[in-house]
Amino acid sequence: MAAPMSSAGKPSAERSPFNTTSFQKKTRSRLISIPGTRPSVQNGQLLVSTGVTSLDYLLGGGLAVGTVLLIEEDRYDSYSRMILKYFLAEGVVCRHELFVAAAHDNPDDILQELPAPILDDVAIHKPVEQPRLSCEPQDSLDAMKIAWRYQNLPKVQSALASSSRFGHYYDVSKTMEPEIRQAAKCHRFYLPEHPTQSSPTHSTMLQSYSALLKSLQEVIHREGFEVAAPMSKSRNILRIGLHSLGSVLWGDDLCCHDNPSNSHALTTFLYGLRALLRSSLSVAVVTVPSHLIQDRALMGSITRLCDNAIALESFKGSERETNPLYKDYHGLLYVRQVPHLNCLASKLPDHKDLAFKLKRKQFTIERLHLPPDLSETVSRVSRGELAGAATVTSACGSGTSGNKHLDF
């Protein structure tokens, strides 16, 4: 295990190429410097890490302050909940304030399940194959006899990462220590604790959503997160995590009926949420069980109302679980929307086929690539058939593209 890294200025050969040099950056005093944030390279927005470094890279460096990230949940809500926990854990480590709202589980339960941060090694991202600077070159040289010049180059670069050390890494098998967690200030909103009045109001928003919005507004105003607040005290970021909005327990029938009776409740709430966020130093992550929403147009408008949107599809329970192509991954990730804030066009991710894998120390999002198929007998199932087919793909694959030998 590497010794804890000292600060920049260590000219030894063991440093990975991603480390800082001995040049010190001069900090400008006019910019608000809040711990855990950094300005974006592309448009100068203040960025916050989501807790998952691969996701930061996909979103263009991080989550911009004042925006909403929408996560479309997977079927059993395991991985979307995990990303929400990463987001909140990152807030604890960066000493931001948290606001957690849930209807299904108590927010305290979510907060108790936060993963433990790996604090000793400060997020040195290793490339896939690190250059071997070990003192025994013999075993490494025996690996390749003829193509030995290619030995130190990494294999297919599928892991996505940016070069600066902005986020932290977490160990999923351990939960965060209570001391670390209690050092951060958490505001909670548990819907059963807010009884709704039975008198119907004339607003298009449901009672539960308006109660949540009121609570958020009150917290932002009271704790001084508004941008217009006086600059005398030190500023901080409020991280808002809203779990499973639109689900049945919030009182919304968006997920139950094909034609929901109050179809504008969630969209009105998201509009109000975004207005609230734009005028304050806060970031929100919202998870929505989109697999239950039958009205795709409504889902499209929900996506448009949030700035960033990703969708998760886990392989558990579907026939893709047994597909050998997907055996290394836990699910697919789709980037539905990337925001363009104060600019005309946004930076879209280079690769559209992304798959994720939850390892113990990292949630990796990688480009899904087909390995070279060197054997003659196995028929290669094309990607188009995999993506669209509802039936078992191998039926169409091996039947049509025949795997007969051509005999001369």
Added chain:
Amino acid sequence: MLTELLQGTDAGGFLLIQDSACLSGRHLLRSFINAALNREEAVHVLGFEVGEEELKDGLKGSPIQRLHFHNAYTDPLGWTDNPTFTVHQFCLEELTRLVKQTSHPKPATLVIDSLSWILRHHSPPAVCKTLQQLRKGGAVRAIIALLHADMHQRGTVGSVCQLATSVVTVAPGMKGDEAVAKITKRSKSGKVMQDEEIFSIKEDLTVAVQSRPSHLGPKQTDPEEQETDPTANLTFNLRLSDTEREAKEKLSLPFVFSKEKKTALLHSGPGSGRILYEPDANDDYDQEDPDDDLDV
């Protein structure tokens, strides 16, 4: 996994049995009732769809005294003057009062036959809210409900399944008295386990689990083809004997360097051409440096 579920759900668990018009899940529901009674638990049944005699058919012996049947079959909507249990009584306060009426040391198990009936008269958000309150309330230890999946929209069925800790979907099997159960179980830690089993229910309402169903149908079962050895049946010899193989490995190819030269060439990359700069006092910093906001 079916036998584990029959042996008992954890406190606060919600087991959902989904059936369809092809196969009724009521037999499995009665097996669950039987198993709960044999575990010395009190069982409260809200019967909307079948009457008391039909539900109790097959349950014998003394445990039957722990079964409390609330008759919502004769008059579910309260059209007569004194109904026993109506669908409008499906709310937290009424159900808690109902369950607490029978004094029993252990909290009871609530069986709902069926949830589809209630979903037709109450909105799904209200029903789910009541179920969630019951689970967290503590008056009821576990809830077992029957749901007819083909009677509701997909979103409704999906929303109720999200509330449940275990979902058993029954479908007809190959033979007459067999059925296939697809089980999804969510543990407290968030882990999801799935299983598919063939079972049949015997006369005394015990469940016999047979085996995993073999997947017939369009799943791929390609037989492994024997790889033909390309070096056989040729007029010339393509194989190597051991001595020949050794000689081949010993042969030094042109343009193959010795180990020392290889290491020198490989590891010289990162080492050469580095600029180590320590600024001393004579260096002055440019105040107007335009690049100082870059953080790449």
